[in-house]
Amino acid sequence: MPLARRSQPCDCGLRCGVNSGDKTVLVVGGGPAGMRAAEVARAEGAVVILCDAQPSLGRKFLVAGRGGLNLTHGEPVENFPRRYGSEQARWEDLLAEFGPGDLRLWAAELGTETYVGTSGRVFPEARKAAALLRAWTHRLRDSGVGFCTDARLTILHIESGLWHCGFQSGEPVEAAAVILALGGASWPDTGSDGTWPAMLAAHGVAITPWEAANCGWNVNWSPELLVRAEGLPLKNLTVTAGAESISGELLITHYGIEGGAIYRLGPVLRAMPEPQVTLDLKPQLTPEAVRERLCAISSGDHWSKLCKLSPAATALIETMFPDDCRHAEWLAARIKAFPLRLVSPRPIAEAISSAGGVKWSDLDDGLMLRRMPGVFVAGEMIDWEAPTGGYLLQGCFSTGTRAGRAAAKFVMG
Ligand SMILES: Cc1cc2nc3c(=O)[nH]c(=O)nc-3n(C[C@H](O)[C@H](O)[C@H](O)COP(=O)(O)OP(=O)(O)OC[C@H]3O[C@@H](n4cnc5c(N)ncnc54)[C@H](O)[C@@H]3O)c2cc1C
Structure with a gap:
């Protein structure tokens, strides 16, 4: 198992302390989907670098915790797939890998017990996201995931079997696999500003235009x-x-x-x-x-x-x-x-979530883009929507788990 090497200065171009290369999974987007993908890819043995355009990770996750965080929902897992509208067989499969029970266990392992409220929604005991995010970030760092903040991905192209990822500033990074978890288009101040579609459309990826979801x-x-x-x-x-x-x-x-x-x-x-x-x-x-x-x-x-x-x-x-x-x-x-x-x-910037994103038909079972072998996607940037009440985060964790595991397998063979 190749271990992440910690050296200063590193050669990833983003000063994260982890060398990039042919066993590296570069995760771009440090929301819940990207963090979960990084966690799983690292646990599977890949060298993992997690970067985000913002100065810190999980900004929308923190906003979600302001009014009482619904981490998932307490209804039977069999009911979940229809909450996501289309692609129910896919969701059944994704939720079988990481479902609501797994998510609650995961939170408990990070020291956050959860409970089911009268509405059926699952809340962390403190009802906020901050403690969970802090414990999660520490655990990721301790596991050897390299972090790079203030790193905005602007271009992706393949050369000699490696993905070259160009950033707004700093050197490009090379990685055998890239997981994109760039979020939707609501609450752009948190970082998910919905501008990434142009970058993927340049590779012929089919993208459904954004629409406001869960909004007034x-x-x-x-x-x-x-x-x-x-x-x-x-x-x-x-x-x-x-x-x-x-x-x-x-x-x-x-x-x-x-x-x-x-x-x-x-x-x-x-x-x-x-x-x-x-x-x-x-x-x-x-x-x-x-x-x-x-x-x-x-x-x-x-x-x-x-x-x-x-x-x-x-x-x-x-x-x-x-x-x-x-x-x-x-x-x-x-x-x-x-x-x-x-x-x-109401305008998408105010909406709780967004509909639109990468079409399912462009993704294989491991959430790899058919037109960009080695590039995986997770979270709200995929074309799904779900009601409030914990289904959104559950969808991010389930797709993050799948993309993380599939990307690790891709680089590890
Ligand atoms: C007010 C509010 C309340 C909510 N409450 C809940 C709730 O209680 N329960 C629930 O299930 N859901 C809730 N949600 C929804 C939930 O927060 C989102 O569905 C979830 O955060 C999406 O996760 P994600 O990882 O896909 O994307 P995000 O969390 O949006 O993360 C995407 C990340 O990608 C980064 N990024 C974007 N472009 C680039 C780039 N080019 N280069 C580098 N980085 C980039 C961004 O900076 C961002 O950090 C709420 C949302 C809002 C706005």
Whole structure:
């Protein structure tokens, strides 16, 4: 097994302390997918250099931990593949290699115990990512992985069987295998700015254009609605788009709506020429029960009290369909099926994740690019999307594991 040689100065061009060459796996992108790929490739015996364009690793991982990190989800692993939309057989295979149980065990080995919350999401005990990231980085370094930060990959080309990787500054690095884990296009300040497609398109790699996923939507609210309802939640409602219905909660904002229910419907809404959702503002009651309650109105009662409608739901009906408030039948129909036209998704920079990236058809089972033998990809840069709740990180860890193992096998023979 070739061991990473630690020498100063090294010849990798990035001053990481590890010599590059024909047994080297160069991992570019130090988010969870790249770190996991580096960890697995190193454990399999490869010489590994991990580099990132930012001054430190895991910036988006840290951001993910701000509001309570969902590391994975607690539902049975058999349910996972359909959360990733297409390519379910691939996901079954990837999750069999490194699934949600493996991820929880991995975190525990790094000193971070996890628990399943009431929503089914899996949280680290501290709910943050910082301690886990710190322990993980130390373990990688101790295992002999060389780190290079402030190293932005700008070009990749093959010469005499080795990949020559050119960086914005510093000498190029040669490696027998390269794992790219350059992330998606949301939250560009964290480093994943979605600019890498041009570099791979130059090699003929097929790439689906970026779209915002797990994001809010713009709505043309009237000033009157905003005065009454901006910042208010719509709780316990069902949101339907096309054939899909999601129960949950929405928040009315100055630009439109946010919330888990609308995030989940993103793939359906993006496919609609005129995106629209239908809200059931009282899903616990049948249409007949709503009608009966409204018919029982007596003078002095406000109709919203009879159905226990929230101030936000009441404002929606009164400002957008004022005529319906004069007739119990119309009102009942509106409460059970409130149509809301959406204008557009929020900008990708604000989205939790992005859809688009390297097409699955360009990848073999080891996540190697068919057009660039020796170059592997992992994480959000592959064309998949998943709901929030831990499925995104699980997808990054599962693809990182596969790419790390396959790249090590590629260089070790
Ligand atoms: C607000 C927010 C909350 C989230 N919460 C959760 C959650 O609770 N649970 C969950 O599962 N997911 C969550 N996510 C999503 C999750 O963080 C991402 O899916 C995950 O970080 C993607 O990992 P990755 O390794 O593929 O890419 P990234 O983490 O984006 O890492 C990519 C890395 O590549 C580097 N890079 C890019 N281009 C180059 C280049 N040319 N050269 C060198 N380096 C480069 C970047 O600097 C970056 O460090 C959240 C995301 C956000 C924004």
